[in-house]
Amino acid sequence: xxxxxxxxxxxxxxxxxxxxxxxxxxxxxxxxxxxxxxxxxxxxxxxxxxxxxxxxxxxxxxxxxxxxxxxxxxxxxxxxxxxxxxxxxxxxxxxxxxxxxxxxxxxxxxxxxxxxxxxxxxxxxxxxxxxxxxxxxxxxxxxxxxxxxxxxxxxxxxxxxxxxxxxxxxxxxxxxxxxxxxxxxxxxxxxxxxxxxxxxxxxxxxxxxxxxxxxxxxxxxxxxxxxxxxxxxxxxxxxxxxxxxxxxxxxxxxxxxxxxxxxxxxxxxxxxxxxxxxxxxxxxxxxxxxxxxxxxxxxxxxxxxxxxxxxxxxxxxxxxxxxxx
Amino acid sequence: xxxxxxxxxxxxxxxxxxxxxxxxxxxxxxxxxxxxxxxxxxxxxxxxxxxxxxxxxxxxxxxxxxxxxxxxxxxxxxxxxxxxxxxxxxxxxxxxxxxxxxxxxxxxxxxxxxxxxxxxxxxxxxxxxxxxxxxxxxxxxxxxxxxxxxxxxxxxxxxxxxxxxxxxxxxxxxxxxxxxxxxxxxxxxxxxxxxxxxxxxxxxxxxxxxxxxxxxxxxxxxxxxxxxxxxxxxxxxxxxxxxxxxxxxxxxxxxxxxxxxxxxxxxxxxxxxxxxxxxxxxxxxxxxxxxxxxxxxxxxxxxxxxxxxxxxxxxxxx
Amino acid sequence: xxxxxxxxxxxxxxxxxxxxxxxxxxxxxxxxxxxxxxxxxxxxxxxxxxxxxxxxxxxxxxxxxxxxxxxxxxxxxxxxxxxxxxxxxxxxxxxxxxxxxxxxxxxxxxxxxxxxxxxxxxxxxxxxxxxxxxxxxxxxxxxxxxxxxxxxxxxxxxxxxxxxxxxxxxxxxxxxxxxxxxxxxxxxxxxxxxxxxxxxxxxxxxxxxxxxxxxxxxxxxxxxxxxxxxxxxxxxxxxxxxxxxxxxxxxxxxxxxxxxxxxxxxxxxxxxxxxxxxxxxxxxxxxxxxxxxxxxxxxxxxxxxxxxxx
Numbered sequence: 001x002x003x004x005x006x007x008x009x010x011x012x013x014x015x016x017x018x019x020x021x022x023x024x025x026x027x028x029x030x031x032x033x034x035x036x037x038x039x040x041x042x043x044x045x046x047x048x049x050x051x052x053x054x055x056x057x058x059x060x061x062x063x064x065x066x067x068x069x070x071x072x073x074x075x076x077x078x079x080x081x082x083x084x085x086x087x088x089x090x091x092x093x094x095x096x097x098x099x100x101x102x103x104x105x106x107x108x109x110x111x112x113x114x115x116x117x118x119x120x121x122x123x124x125x126x127x128x129x130x131x132x133x134x135x136x137x138x139x140x141x142x143x144x145x146x147x148x149x150x151x152x153x154x155x156x157x158x159x160x161x162x163x164x165x166x167x168x169x170x171x172x173x174x175x176x177x178x179x180x181x182x183x184x185x186x187x188x189x190x191x192x193x194x195x196x197x198x199x200x201x202x203x204x205x206x207x208x209x210x211x212x213x214x215x216x217x218x219x220x221x222x223x224x225x226x227x228x229x230x231x232x233x234x235x236x237x238x239x240x241x242x243x244x245x246x247x248x249x250x251x252x253x254x255x256x257x258x259x260x261x262x263x264x265x266x267x268x269x270x271x272x273x274x275x276x277x278x279x280x281x282x283x284x285x286x287x288x289x290x291x292x293x294x295x296x297x298x299x300x301x302x303x304x305x306x307x308x309x310x311x312x313x314x315x316x317x318x319x320x321x322x323x324x325x
Numbered sequence: 326x327x328x329x330x331x332x333x334x335x336x337x338x339x340x341x342x343x344x345x346x347x348x349x350x351x352x353x354x355x356x357x358x359x360x361x362x363x364x365x366x367x368x369x370x371x372x373x374x375x376x377x378x379x380x381x382x383x384x385x386x387x388x389x390x391x392x393x394x395x396x397x398x399x400x401x402x403x404x405x406x407x408x409x410x411x412x413x414x415x416x417x418x419x420x421x422x423x424x425x426x427x428x429x430x431x432x433x434x435x436x437x438x439x440x441x442x443x444x445x446x447x448x449x450x451x452x453x454x455x456x457x458x459x460x461x462x463x464x465x466x467x468x469x470x471x472x473x474x475x476x477x478x479x480x481x482x483x484x485x486x487x488x489x490x491x492x493x494x495x496x497x498x499x500x501x502x503x504x505x506x507x508x509x510x511x512x513x514x515x516x517x518x519x520x521x522x523x524x525x526x527x528x529x530x531x532x533x534x535x536x537x538x539x540x541x542x543x544x545x546x547x548x549x550x551x552x553x554x555x556x557x558x559x560x561x562x563x564x565x566x567x568x569x570x571x572x573x574x575x576x577x578x579x580x581x582x583x584x585x586x587x588x589x590x591x592x593x594x595x596x597x598x599x600x601x602x603x604x605x606x607x608x609x610x611x612x613x614x615x616x617x618x619x620x621x622x623x624x625x626x627x628x629x630x631x632x633x634x635x636x637x638x639x640x641x642x643x
Numbered sequence: 644x645x646x647x648x649x650x651x652x653x654x655x656x657x658x659x660x661x662x663x664x665x666x667x668x669x670x671x672x673x674x675x676x677x678x679x680x681x682x683x684x685x686x687x688x689x690x691x692x693x694x695x696x697x698x699x700x701x702x703x704x705x706x707x708x709x710x711x712x713x714x715x716x717x718x719x720x721x722x723x724x725x726x727x728x729x730x731x732x733x734x735x736x737x738x739x740x741x742x743x744x745x746x747x748x749x750x751x752x753x754x755x756x757x758x759x760x761x762x763x764x765x766x767x768x769x770x771x772x773x774x775x776x777x778x779x780x781x782x783x784x785x786x787x788x789x790x791x792x793x794x795x796x797x798x799x800x801x802x803x804x805x806x807x808x809x810x811x812x813x814x815x816x817x818x819x820x821x822x823x824x825x826x827x828x829x830x831x832x833x834x835x836x837x838x839x840x841x842x843x844x845x846x847x848x849x850x851x852x853x854x855x856x857x858x859x860x861x862x863x864x865x866x867x868x869x870x871x872x873x874x875x876x877x878x879x880x881x882x883x884x885x886x887x888x889x890x891x892x893x894x895x896x897x898x899x900x901x902x903x904x905x906x907x908x909x910x911x912x913x914x915x916x917x918x919x920x921x922x923x924x925x926x927x928x929x930x931x932x933x934x935x936x937x938x939x940x941x942x943x944x945x946x947x948x949x950x951x952x953x
Contacts, residue, residue, distance in 0.1 A: 025798075033800045103656050141680075143929040145879065146900060147886045148921030151910050160913050194834070223425040224426055231440045232412035233489075245430050264793040268883055270906075280795060283887055286801040294801045307788060321430055321474040321928060 002324050006317055010185075014306045019040025021302050025295060028072050030063065039291040042083045053080065074299075080292035086286070089296045097300065099169060100277030103193065104266050104304070107200035108255065114201070116251055120244055122209065123216035134209060142206030146265050149197045150272040157162060157195060166194050167274035196273040211254050215247040222246070249320055256312035263305055270311075274299060278304070326397065328530050329355040329378075329498060334391035336377045338371070345601040347555040350390070353547075359526065360531035362541030362562075364577065365551035370597055371534045374551075375500045378532070379418055380408045380478070387469050395498070409507075413446045416498045417491040422484035423507030426473035433486050434461075434471030440493040460489040481512040487515075490549040491525065502534045516546060538577055542566040550574045553609040560635030563584065570629075570637040572614045608640065616641065644790070669896040684930035688923075692748050692853025707739040707895040716882050718913050728915040731907045740919050747878050747927060752810055754877030754886040758814035762823025765864045769810055769824065770831025780826070781947035784821035792876075794882050800889045808891035811884060815877045823866065841925075875931040882924050897924050 030036045040051050054060055057080065058069035079089035115138075121132040158166040165171070174180050174188040219225070220243055228235070228238045267279025274280070282297035283288075317323040327358055334560065336348040348370040355361050363371040365418045376382050378393060380400065400408065411466040420426040427436060437460060438453040458468050462483040466531060484504060491499055501520070505513040521544065525529055535541050541548055541562075548565040550573065551559040558571040576594045596613035607622040608614070614621065618641045630636045698705035704712045712724070715733040719725065727736035769780040800806050806814075834840060835858075843853050885898030886892050888906070897920035904916045928948050 015939075017789065020786060021790075028798075063709075077565070077814050100677075109418040114547070138897075139929065139932065143925050143932055145928070147883060147922050148917075148924065151901070151905060151917060155911055155917070203652040223420065226381065227418075227420060227426045227490075228428070230381055230412055230418045232409045232414065232443050233439070242428050242431075246428070249430075251455075260789060260791040263791040264883065267791075267794060268887070275822055277685070281792075282797060282850065286797050289801065291801060294798060299939060301791070301794060305791065309789060318926060322476050325474060325477055 003257060003314075003317060005299065006323070007314055010310050010313055016312055018306060021065070022071065022074065022299065025299065026067055026173075027042065027297060030066065032317075039279055040080060042081060042086075044082045044083070060087075076288035079296040082285075082293040083290040084288050084293065089292050092293060093296050093300050096276055096278045096281050096297075097304075098130060100266065100270065100279060100304070102189075103270070103275060103277060104308075105198070106260070107204065107266075108129055108196055108262060110197070111201050112208050112251065112255055115205040116212045118205070119209040119251075120216055120239070120247070123133070123220070123247075124239060126217065130161045130212075135213070136205035138209040140206075141202045142204075142210075144203060146199065146203050147272055149202065150196070150269055153195050153199050154272070163190055168192060169275050192275075196230075196269045196275055198223060200262075200265060201271055201278065204262065207254065208260065212251050215250045216243055219243045219247040245319070248314065252312060252316045252319060256316070259305055259308050259312070263279050263301060267301075279317025327354040327475075328357045328396060329532075331378075331393070331478060332392050334374065334393065335389040336373050336382065337384060337389045338373075338383075339385045340602070343602040346389070346604070347386070347554050347601065348377065351549075351551075352391075353549055353556070353559060355498070355530050355532065355547075357530055358524070358528045359547070360533055360543035360545040360548060361547045362533040363549045363551055364535060364538045366536055366598065368498045368553075369551040370554040371551050372502055375418070375502050375532065375534050377418060378500060379412060380405075381413045381418075396547070404453050409446070413440055413496065414494040414498065414508075415496055417494065417496040419501040419504045420489055420493045420497060420501045421478050421506055422487060426487055427483065429475055430554050432472050433475055433478065435459075437486065437493055438492045440490050451620070454464050456493070457489070460492060461486075463492070464489045468598075474579040480514065484508060484512075484516055485622075486519065487521075488523070492527070494527070496528070498530045498532065500534070503536070503542065506535070506537075513540075521543070528570065537581075538566070539581055550577065553604070554601060555609060555637070555638060557610065558635075558637040560631070564632065564635040570614065570631050571610075571639050573610050574614075574637075576615070652696060654913070670752045675937040675940060677933040678940075681930040681935075681937065682924060682935030685934065688744050688930070689928055691741050691744035695738070695745045696742065698735065699736035705735045707734060707742040708893070709740065710734050718909055718916065720913075721891035721915050727919055728913070730903060730916055731909060734918055736900075736919065738898055739895050740923060741898070742895045743900060743920060743923065746881075746894050746896040747924075750808070750815075750881045751874035751878040752933075753809075753882075754812045754815045754819065755874045757813065758877075759823055760822035760865050762818060762858075763827050763862065765820060766824035766827025767831050767858055767862060770828040773852055778829070780824070781805070784824055787818055788821045790818060792880050796880070797887070797889060800884075806889065806891065808881075808894050811815065811879070811881055811891065814886060815880050819876065827862055827866060829860055834861055836856050875928045879924070884935065890932055899919075 006109075012314055031041055032039075035058055037054065038057060041050050041058055045053065047230065056078070057073065058066045061069070077090045079093075081087065082092055083090050085092055118134055118138075122131045125131045158164045169189060169192050170185075170194070174184055178187075220239075223303055225242060228242045233242075261278070266277070267283060268299060269275065270277040270280035271283050278297050278300050282294060285294035285297055331354070331485065332352050333350045334348055334352070335350055337344055338344050338602050351370075351374060354360065357376055363374070371387070374549075376386075378400070380403075381468050382388070388401055391401070395411070400411065403411065418466045418557070422525070425605050427433060433610070434454060437457045438450065441453045442450065444450055454471070454482050457471060457592060461471060466482055466485050466489065470482070477485075478486065488504075504520070505516050508516065517540065520531070522542060523529065533544050534543055538548075538550075540615055542565075545562055547560065548558075548562050549556050550565065552573050558565055558569065565574060566578070569578055572596075580594060583610055594613055597611050600610070605611065605622070607620070608626045611621045621640055622639070626638050626640045628636050630642075665679075688848060695707075704710045707806060711733050712729065712735070715725075716728050717731050718729060719733075720728045722728065725735045725737065727740065730736055730739070763782055765784075769777040777881065792815060795818065796806070796811065799814060840853060840857055843857055848856075865949065880903075881896060882898030885894075885896050886902050888902055888904070890899050890902070900916070900920040904910050904913060904920075910917050
């Protein structure tokens with residue numbers, strides 16, 4: 001099937017890009033001014049441990065061999081030890097990954113679906129009050145500065161109104177209690193997720209709304225809409241069955257194009273809400289000069305971005321038969 | 326009673342330059358089982374007229390005057406819901422294949438079936454698809470292509486699919502707007518032949534719109550020549566094609582190459598079409614006419630009956 | 644316009660394309676409400692930036708970085724002397740806000756100009772030389788477009804230590820050129836086919852000459868018009884960086900102000916400090932966006948509100 005070929009092709013592309021990033025990172029950390037050893041090995045380690053780690057990472061070898069060891073280590077999940085936590089980096093990022101994925105995917109899916117739905121409605125009522133309201137609303141929310149919005153959300157809803165927790169992803173009481181079932185824990189996470197999710201949602205849905213709206217207006221001018229009307233279809237059916245599926249395609253494309261923006265936003269949101277995800281880990285690792293953790297976090301984020309790109313591309317191919325066949 | 330009788334149809338558009346009359350007092354009749362062709366250059370209003378008949382004018386267009394009597398009912402007096410019922414089940418349209426007339430993300434078979442499902446509440450989907458298979462056989466598309474998407478079809482196949490779709494509800498009248506324009510000559514010929522067959526088989530009435538007078542002469546019993554929104558000559562094909570009266574018709578025929586007859590130079594018509602926002606007071610073709618009369622520029626031309634069925638809108642043609 | 648006049652618009656190599664396009668664009672722009680609002684907001688911010696030099700001149704206590712009011716120890720609300728109050732060090736918030744406007748423009752415009760220059764050069768080269776160069780450059784562009792700029796700068800901050808504002812601007816520009824280069828490349832590709840380029844080639848002009856004398860003048864107006872989009876993302880990236888604590892500690896930017904209010908734990912108590920910088924960043928983004936949309940209409944005739952006839 002064509003789709004399989006397409007996916008394989010894209011996977012290869014992604015792997016290539018990832019290798020380039022991996023290599024660039026390698027060069028960056030080994031060749032930047034300063035002693036690369038201090039960037040890889042915790043200065044607080046014992047002499048013995050240091051030596052072992054240096055050997056493991058191959059820091060005493062020529063650059064070429066270092067690279068090979070580096071790549072090998074990567075695939076074996078050996079990212080070194082975090083200076084800050086004193087634990088293997090791989091454990092830390094593995095623990096954080098699901099949290100980021102949860103928040104990130106939920107926010108994108110929610111904003112995309114709502115944006116498409118509202119954009120469709122806005123285009124139906126073009127020029128009327130509801131359209132202006134939605135367009136201005138979308139514009140206003142989309143241009144807000146994300147970290148600032150996050151602070152405002154916390155201030156109003158968590159601090160002043162006390163409806164939601166100020167920080168974190170979980171309440172320790174719930175999770176440490178052996179009586180708590182899965183549902184209780186899940187609800188707890190959801191409860192903590194409301195504010196960060198709303199922040200991300202508010203920032204992102206606007207652009208999808210605007211794109212869907214203008215896409216619908218363009219699509220409604222197409223010839224096949226005339227055909228549908230000539231066939232005697234009702235306006236509602238024309239918009240929902242003929243126009244919307246076509247109009248949604250550029251929105252999917254724009255989701256893919258704005259993934260980098262979305263990930264930036266994700267990292268900022270995690271930091272302000274103290275949501276234990278990879279983005280936040282990267283930020284704190286950098287500020288604490290925890291190089292191994294910073295590097296690995298970045299790589300993991302890069303993988304997330306690349307795979308998200310792939311997913312969006314595949315989704316588009318699925319929705320647009322012109323790509324598939 | 327003729328199937329379709331159009332009387333003084335006038336269609337106008339509101340543009341930012343002003344209001345323009347794209348169709349100006351056009352009248353004609355069409356009997357059951359017969360075909361009428363409209364020829365003219367781009368912008369002469371023939372497509373607009375086709376759209377007006379279907380009630381598919383864009384928001385800035387409207388019928389200013391006239392009546393469209395279809396089987397005795399004035400279509401212009403129908404509500405939009407009633408008109409929606411009439412569309413496709415009584416009057417269907419065939420668009421140009423090169424147009425994006427088929428929804429690119431929907432399977433062709435489903436789109437043809439949709440035409441039937443919209444008009445028949447009791448019809449089940451399997452029954453509709455079975456009918457689609459029959460239609461495809463009729464127009465010459467292999468049945469296994471039903472599940473394909475429009476971009477997988479060739480130009481000729483797309484045109485056939487559009488024809489199949491038009492026939493889906495057994496309409497009485499089909500309006501074909503430049504159905505073969507973008508196709509290569511061989512396919513064009515095939516499609517035209519098939520259309521003639523279908524017309525005989527189903528006793529269809531066809532309004533054929535084209536800029537190519539030779540096609541229209543081949544397909545249609547009657548021909549109407551349009552220029553700048555007006556009908557300038559109207560009559561049976563033999564009369565109009567072989568003994569044209571109006572200077573524009575003559576010029577139009579002269580600008581097309583013929584396979585038989587003497588070898589003459591092709592004569593393009595000099596000049597430009599008039600501005601329809603402020604149309605000239607007199608004959609609209611005057612500026613480009615080879616032999617304008619003395620009053621042609623100032624006085625609007627009158628209909629002159631050349632024979633019982635053949636008439637032309639020209640002062641000098643007596 | 645009659646059909647004849649329309650047909651006369653034959654395309655020829657324009658000597659001063661920017662002047663003609665500019666004047667034509669201006670008349671279209673004037674009709675656009677969004678554009679006008681955006682422009683007025685920007686003018687307001689520009690004035691803010693200009694006025695930022697005033698307060699320290701009036702009284703050194705108004706200096707955004709070092710100004711200390713001898714009578715004030717920490718955060719205070721708005722007062723006659725300090726219209727927006729003071730921050731945790733007793734510095735005047737309004738003068739910080741004004742200085743922030745200056746930094747925003749500086750960062751936004753420099754990053755935009757740099758990325759446009761880079762993107763135009765690369766786009767023209769890729770489009771003109773084609774084949775291998777084109778593929779390589781565009782693949783490079785694709786890879787860079789995928790990367791989240793903010794996080795890359797973060798990582799670089801980790802490796803190189805505290806970054807100064809110009810380094811930040813440079814890095815932002817380095818990650819923004821791909822978008823520009825794609826558009827310019829497309830434009831170059833279509834220009835390449837035009838007769839006047841062929842004529843120049845036949846006359847023996849070197850590649851460089853063709854690129855600079857013939858292609859560039861026709862491509863630059865497009866490049867400049869795209870600046871509006873580039874500026875906001877640069878401003879936001881710098882603001883986000885400063886917010887996280889990785890900005891240039893010597894510059895007072897709006898993001899930096901937010902960092903201070905956040906990190907010193909004053910965000911709940913000092914709305915006069917929390918709100919203004921955030922509002923400014925959001926508003927300037929909004930105004931550039933509005934300007935950009937108005938520019939869109941200027942650039943793409945299809946978007947203009949014209950009635951259609953058939």
